[in-house]
Amino acid sequence: MALCADPACPDAAPPGYYSLHMRRYLGCKTRLLAKIAEVVAAQCPEARRIIDIFAGTGVVGHLFNTPPREIVVNDFLASNAMILQAWFCAVPEDRGEIEEAIGALCGVEASGPNYYGENYGGRFFTEDVARRIGALRDAIDAWNLRPVVKAAAVASVLYAADAAAVTCGHFDAFRPIDDERSVRRFVVRLPHIPYRANGNNLVFCRDGNELAGEIEGDLLYVDPPYNRRQYGTLYHVLENIALNTKPALAGKTRKMPPDARPRSEYCTGRAAAAMRDLVAGCRVRHLLVSYNNMNSGVGNSNALIPLEALEAMLSLRGTVTTYRIPFPSFTARRGLLDGHEEYLLYCRVTRPPR
Numbered sequence: 001m002a003l004c005a006d007p008a009c010p011d012a013a014p015p016g017y018y019s020l021h022m023r024r025y026l027g028c029k030t031r032l033l034a035k036i037a038e039v040v041a042a043q044c045p046e047a048r049r050i051i052d053i054f055a056g057t058g059v060v061g062h063l064f065n066t067p068p069r070e071i072v073v074n075d076f077l078a079s080n081a082m083i084l085q086a087w088f089c090a091v092p093e094d095r096g097e098i099e100e101a102i103g104a105l106c107g108v109e110a111s112g113p114n115y116y117g118e119n120y121g122g123r124f125f126t127e128d129v130a131r132r133i134g135a136l137r138d139a140i141d142a143w144n145l146r147p148v149v150k151a152a153a154v155a156s157v158l159y160a161a162d163a164a165a166v167t168c169g170h171f172d173a174f175r176p177i178d179d180e181r182s183v184r185r186f187v188v189r190l191p192h193i194p195y196r197a198n199g200n201n202l203v204f205c206r207d208g209n210e211l212a213g214e215i216e217g218d219l220l221y222v223d224p225p226y227n228r229r230q231y232g233t234l235y236h237v238l239e240n241i242a243l244n245t246k247p248a249l250a251g252k253t254r255k256m257p258p259d260a261r262p263r264s265e266y267c268t269g270r271a272a273a274a275m276r277d278l279v280a281g282c283r284v285r286h287l288l289v290s291y292n293n294m295n296s297g298v299g300n301s302n303a304l305i306p307l308e309a310l311e312a313m314l315s316l317r318g319t320v321t322t323y324r325i326p327f328p329s330f331t332a333r334r335g336l337l338d339g340h341e342e343y344l345l346y347c348r349v350t351r352p353p354r
């Protein structure tokens, strides 16, 4: 079956659009797409319903999003789920309304101070950009759009905010503000949605383990967090913009309280137990797991599940093939890491779920 994007060069959106790949996101698999496409073509080319259960940016699901395939994408962050809803669920009949809503957003300006300006101005964004984000988000809520149109409008604001944020790719820290650069890069654009490919896809914002035990499919792609860095903390600003519920924020990086941020078992000492549970309970014929051997020398960034443990869990469900992909990786502390590898573990499932 054909692919939706060129895995070697997936970024092909026309000028004035955001492509799905135009985000800075830790663990994003853009650079592994060619290998993932190769493994799927070799092992399960006939897979029709593909489930990307920890979808993040959604680039892996997007790669396979061509009819007659059905793509199921899931992520427990509301910001990701909204972006995914726009890219995987909008159909040709939605296009006019989406373009109209985002066109109207371009004319929305901030009329004065607001929650986003007060909390994020001078931190992740300039005061002007932060206020504009607030004005756009409130406008979207006030317009009472249909869910898929609202998702596309919010997605457009999230992409513009990510591009304008003065960060190194996540929101657990910020760099000193360079006004001109930050202002220049806040641009509301249309999402480059593959409208004609959509129609049978499903999007969820749920716990991946629970969903994997309920939903049936041909191929389950599993790309959980590998280390102790919680995505709910790394992307708290985008999550707050997506939800727009305006909770009280605290601390230098203006986070919502810890219990308001999704927490993943995969970022704790229970990571191996969570993976064992998911593998044992999933209802598919093919499993493909991404992981790596990161040992950065910094506790928080080290991978939590050893390769041998992953292989042992998967072999309880069927025959396992391991692909080890040498992968140049850079950390601020230790520079280029020697021996860094990305893993793809494929399992042809022969035994039923528990």
Ligand SMILES: C[S@@+](CC[C@H](N)C(=O)[O-])C[C@H]1O[C@@H](n2cnc3c(N)ncnc32)[C@H](O)[C@@H]1O
Residues within 6 Å of the ligand: 025, 026, 027, 028, 029, 030, 053, 054, 055, 056, 057, 058, 059, 060, 074, 075, 076, 077, 080, 206, 207, 208, 209, 223, 224, 225, 226, 231, 232, 263, 264, 265, 266
């Ligand atoms: C390594 S990233 C996935 C990257 C993705 N494959 C891509 O290419 O962009 C892991 C994702 O899992 C999500 N996540 C973590 N724990 C989860 C859980 N229990 N249920 C659902 N999603 C979860 C995080 O929000 C994050 O987006």
